[in-house]
Amino acid sequence: MNLDTILQQIFNGLQLGSIYALIALGYTMVYGIIRLINFAHGDFYMIGAYASYGLFSAIGATLFFGLPANQATIIMFIISILGSMAAGGAIAIIANQFAYKPLRNKPRLSALITAMGVSMFLEYFFSALPVIGPSYRGFPEIIKKQLFPIGNAVISNYFLIDVGVAVSLMILLTLIVKYTKIGKAMRAVSLDKDAAKLMGINIESVITVTFLIGGAFAGVAGLLAGLTYPRIYPYMGILPGLKAFVAAVLGGIGNIPGAVLGSYIMGIAETFATAINSLIGEGIAFAILIIVLLVRPQGLLGEKIADKV
Amino acid sequence: MKRTSKLIYIVSIAILIIGLSFFGCKKQSNEILIGGVGPVTGEAATFGQSIREGCELAILEWNQNGGVLGKQIKFIYQDDKGDPTEAATVWTKLITQDKVVGIVGTAMSKCSLAGAPISQQNKVPMVTPTSTNPKVTEVGDYIFRACFIDPFQGTVGAKFAYENLNARKAGVIFDVGNDYTKGLAEFFRDKFTELGGTVVAFEAHPTGTTDFKAQLTKIISNKPDVIYIPDYYNDAGLIAKQARELGFNGPLVGGDGWDSPDLFKIGGTAIENGFFTNHFSKDDPRPIVQEFVKKYQEKYNKVPDAFAALAYDSMYILLDAIKRAGSTDPEKMKQALMETNINVVSGLITFDKNRNPVKPAVIIAVKNGQQVYQATVNP
Numbered sequence: 305m306n307l308d309t310i311l312q313q314i315f316n317g318l319q320l321g322s323i324y325a326l327i328a329l330g331y332t333m334v335y336g337i338i339r340l341i342n343f344a345h346g347d348f349y350m351i352g353a354y355a356s357y358g359l360f361s362a363i364g365a366t367l368f369f370g371l372p373a374n375q376a377t378i379i380m381f382i383i384s385i386l387g388s389m390a391a392g393g394a395i396a397i398i399a400n401q402f403a404y405k406p407l408r409n410k411p412r413l414s415a416l417i418t419a420m421g422v423s424m425f426l427e428y429f430f431s432a433l434p435v436i437g438p439s440y441r442g443f444p445e446i447i448k449k450q451l452f453p454i455g456n457a458v459i460s461n462y463f464l465i466d467v468g469v470a471v472s473l474m475i476l477l478t479l480i481v482k483y484t485k486i487g488k489a490m491r492a493v494s495l496d497k498d499a500a501k502l503m504g505i506n507i508e509s510v511i512t513v514t515f516l517i518g519g520a521f522a523g524v525a526g527l528l529a530g531l532t533y534p535r536i537y538p539y540m541g542i543l544p545g546l547k548a549f550v551a552a553v554l555g556g557i558g559n560i561p562g563a564v565l566g567s568y569i570m571g572i573a574e575t576f577a578t579a580i581n582s583l584i585g586e587g588i589a590f591a592i593l594i595i596v597l598l599v600r601p602q603g604l605l606g607e608k609i610a611d612k613v
Numbered sequence: 614m615k616r617t618s619k620l621i622y623i624v625s626i627a628i629l630i631i632g633l634s635f636f637g638c639k640k641q642s643n644e645i646l647i648g649g650v651g652p653v654t655g656e657a658a659t660f661g662q663s664i665r666e667g668c669e670l671a672i673l674e675w676n677q678n679g680g681v682l683g684k685q686i687k688f689i690y691q692d693d694k695g696d697p698t699e700a701a702t703v704w705t706k707l708i709t710q711d712k713v714v715g716i717v718g719t720a721m722s723k724c725s726l727a728g729a730p731i732s733q734q735n736k737v738p739m740v741t742p743t744s745t746n747p748k749v750t751e752v753g754d755y756i757f758r759a760c761f762i763d764p765f766q767g768t769v770g771a772k773f774a775y776e777n778l779n780a781r782k783a784g785v786i787f788d789v790g791n792d793y794t795k796g797l798a799e800f801f802r803d804k805f806t807e808l809g810g811t812v813v814a815f816e817a818h819p820t821g822t823t824d825f826k827a828q829l830t831k832i833i834s835n836k837p838d839v840i841y842i843p844d845y846y847n848d849a850g851l852i853a854k855q856a857r858e859l860g861f862n863g864p865l866v867g868g869d870g871w872d873s874p875d876l877f878k879i880g881g882t883a884i885e886n887g888f889f890t891n892h893f894s895k896d897d898p899r900p901i902v903q904e905f906v907k908k909y910q911e912k913y914n915k916v917p918d919a920f921a922a923l924a925y926d927s928m929y930i931l932l933d934a935i936k937r938a939g940s941t942d943p944e945k946m947k948q949a950l951m952e953t954n955i956n957v958v959s960g961l962i963t964f965d966k967n968r969n970p971v972k973p974a975v976i977i978a979v980k981n982g983q984q985v986y987q988a989t990v991n992p
Contacts, residue, residue: 442878533823578827
């Protein structure tokens with residue numbers, strides 16, 4: 305492998321990692337607040353992809369008929385980001401309200417099994433819906449692809465969009481968690497639920513907001529994935545969802561910077577492992593996870609918490 | 614009340630069985646019965662429809678020319694629903710009740726694999742139009758097929774890349790979890806190397822993945838003249854797109870899994886400068902193909918696909934064998950089938966010792982979002 309190839313593979317890994325990161329954030333936030341591994345999270349991502357697909361099919365470019373193509377594309381893109389966020393967030397809130405909330409004080413295993421049920425329900429329900437259906441759909445190319453050579457490596461405007469959107473949303477999330485009232489409440493609930501309740505924090509509304517943000521991020525990830533890998537289908541969330549979960553665990557589940565770090569490590573490790581040997585590439589990526597967890601069971605940035613007696 | 618209904622039930626079943634056995638005994642000496650099987654309902658319904666139409670067109674032509682052995686041909690077509698159990702049932706019905714002398718069927722390999730042992734046991738020769746799995750004809754010496762088997766496409770793809778595209782360095786990317794694409798990839802590599810080319814990268818991807826950039830970056834960094842992508846259309850479209858994104862502008866080559874309108878929906882313009890091996894092209898200039906396309910369009914008012922063409926060919930192969938055998942004796946028919954040397958829509962067909970056809974493949978080029986006939990490559 306020469307230098308240009310390595311550079312190209314790093315770009316590939318960053319692009320992949322950005323999508324993982326957006327999904328992993330939702331996993332880690334929900335886990336941080338209610339200690340639930342929300343397996344349906346990958347399906348929120350799928351719904352985000354379909355929502356933006358629907359938006360593109362419904363309005364297309366006709367709405368902005370008078371505008372020049374460039375501006376119409378930008379408006380279209382912003383609308384689709386908001387649309388996919390709204391769809392992802394809405395489905396997350398609905399799932400929380402109907403499936404997770406009634407089980408809040410039940411054993412954690414019940415909620416975990418329910419999460420798997422929600423995941424399967426969304427997958428099969430959507431593949432049974434006639435407007436969506438079980439087959440693959442080609443995602444429209446709303447933004448014209450442009451290539452920018454860097455040395456012998458190439459990056460596309462899609463790379464810039466993926467990484468740009470992911471990084472700006474991550475910065476936004478950090479600001480929310482650090483500097484807003486709801487962020488403060490989230491941190492409090494994550495630290496000690498009962499104490500937070502005693503301090504007058506409305507736990508349920510904090511949980512709802514957490515699901516909203518997590519679902520919205522997954523929705524955007526779905527949009528980006530649809531644009532970058534233009535093939536969507538109701539089961540598209542399973543594999544990225546699983547990998548994002550692994551990334552969240554790698555970084556230390558419950559830890560927001562950890563999820564981002566874990567995702568980029570995961571993306572780059574997967575890319576390089578595949579480049580070294582494509583037959584066992586994915587295996588290598590997961591072997592890294594096992595080794596990291598053997599050495600640091602709490603994940604890279606996770607804090608060691610002693611079990612309460 | 615209960616007893617009477619039970620009695621009625623038993624009696625009606627008895628009548629049904631007796632009736633059916635009379636039906637089975639009925640001898641029609643002025644007709645030759647040929648069976649056909651295909652999935653007319655279920656997930657692959659268009660396959661079965663095409664097979665039926667291809668068979669019926671062939672029989673119509675033979676009957677207009679006086680039938681075979683001086684008798685008219687009667688066609689009995691059954692639906693296997695794309696289900697192996699159903700296939701076994703209809704196979705048994707065709708052989709034991711209808712007493713057909715030969716069967717053309719069916720589309721899917723899994724269903725043909727269910728029917729083939731029944732044909733073999735009862736010594737009723739069968740020709741499957743489109744089951745590409747090598748195992749189908751391995752069932753026994755009464756089982757033949759009209760399509761080429763999976764490995765052959767890889768070989769043809771390599772030959773086309775080396776000789777027609779003048780490629781000397783090739784990259785290969787395939788789905789490690791799918792025998793079809795893996796088989797094609799391996800045979801491509803072997804043939805391409807044998808011809809004197811170099812396979813610069815032979816990369817696998819897991820099933821269901823959407824990101825192929827790691828593999829493609831590795832392939833492209835070795836500067837191949839051509840990339841071989843023996844995946845189905847939806848993966849092939851994504852791979853093509855990502856290959857173009859990484860700056861590869863050379864030709865892409867694939868197999869018959871590319872044959873779908875969705876290839877363009879997913880691949881868009883990236884799939885341009887792509888070529889794939891297929892069984893049949895409606896644009897093939899050979900007169901026999903053009904005549905078939907014309908007749909088919911007149912009768913069914915649509916363009917024939919590869920399934921219709923191969924079913925038409927299968928029927929011709931079977932009837933031609935009966936004609937040369939001079940009787941419907943299974944032994945003689947089998948012998949005549951082995952000696953097949955017939956020019957049909959998908960090319961000049963002979964059988965190798967495993968009863969697989971030795972025949973050319975068609976190369977289809979992708980130009981301006983359309984499939985265009987490019988060349989015919991002989992084995």
